[in-house]
Amino acid sequence: MRRILITGALGQIGSELTLEMRKIYGSGNVVASNRRAKEGHEELIASGPFEIVDINDLQTLSAAVDKHKINTIVNLAAILSAVGERDPQQCWNINMNGLYNVLETAREKNCMVFTPSSIAAFGPSTPKDSTPQDTIQRPTTMYGVTKVAGELLCDYYFKKFGVDTRGVRFPGLISYKTLPGGGTTDYAVHIYYEALKSKKYTSFIRKGTYMDMMYIRDALSAIIELIEADPGRLKHRNAFNVTAMSFDPETLAASIRKFIPEFELSYDVDPIRQEIADSWPNSLDDSAARQEWDWNPKYDLDSMTKDMLEKLRVKLGSMITIYG
Ligand code: NAD
Ligand code: AKB
Helix, strand or coil: CCCEEEECCCCCCHHHHHHHHHHHHCHHHEEEEECCCCCCCHHHHHCCCEEECCCCCHHHHHHHHHHCCCCEEEECCCCCHHHHHHCHHHHHHHHHHHHHHHHHHHHHHCCEEECCEEHHHCCCCCCCCCECCCCCCCCCCHHHHHHHHHHHHHHHHHHHHCCCEECEEECEEECCCCCCCCCCCCHHHHHHHHHHHHCEEEECCCCCCCEEEEEHHHHHHHHHHHHHCCHHHCCCCCCEECCCEEECHHHHHHHHHCCCCCCEEEECCCHHHHHHHHCCCCCECCHHHHHHHCCCCCCCHHHHHHHHHHHHHHHHCCCCCCCC
16 A cells, blocks of 8 residues: 655645545545645645655654655655756755655665656757757756756666656646746746736746646646556656647747637746746657656647636636637
């Protein structure tokens, strides 16, 4: 039986993954944790076990694993790209020293570890289109540096110590429950909120900047499917390219206009986040994930837009009419 500890569970992914995993594995078997409790997550905290765990505190992490007889750690605690450029020391400390604590705990207590990498693990010298699974990785952000190093560290713990480590390189994730935590792809979430508030949005990412993206429903499936995948089929383990779509702000606005025809997009480019976006791929080749564990996303741009707008309209109490 799986006994799962999710770190960083009150973030964009964890706040949805916890509830999804509780449906599948049973509420009592999925322990949510975060370095602090946050407002707005009362439902999640009440729906099963919750612990305050800072992954930089090895003793507390280890005690939570013992207390709940954990055999699977899903490590979502991290600092994302834009915040990471503002505070690179904190980014290194949490993304690397925290991950090291997670892996050491897993080694000592015989746990599986899932930890996500990102398209940020690539850099300006990586092939930009249909970026291969195995290719040049020379990222230019601290976040990207920690993501490549994290991929390698997870590979090392598997080869050296036999820890069952697994992970994917997520693209920008789009969701409506919890706002993203300070990344470069966040514009693609904010745009839906503003479309439903004022029918207009000012993008901090320039027209023509393509990045891979994915709807949260597919991201949750990727995590659960890879955790449950037959280890005998896995050749890459820790850094599978996964994607569902690639678009620039104009393409996204065109999709929103199918449902809100008056929607207007303008630009006020943020040079720091633009530079980060320019260093990332336009589109990924995710054939290894498709071959090794049958990865197959369900949402394309328009089906994601429809669901986002419908769900957010209810959440925001928006009176704007959605067509289509
Ligand atoms: P997020 O910023 O929304 O959430 C991170 C959570 O971790 C927050 O609740 C934060 O309070 C918590 N946290 C921070 N430091 C901690 C610490 N030391 N100990 C315990 N908790 C701590 O992030 P997310 O979007 O949910 O991302 C989760 C993982 O997925 C990260 O590794 C991220 O790099 C990766 N990822 C996310 C995306 C995306 O678009 N969301 C894309 C690619 C990869
Ligand atoms: C970010 O923009 O930092 C994240 C990511 C793609 O890793 N969304």
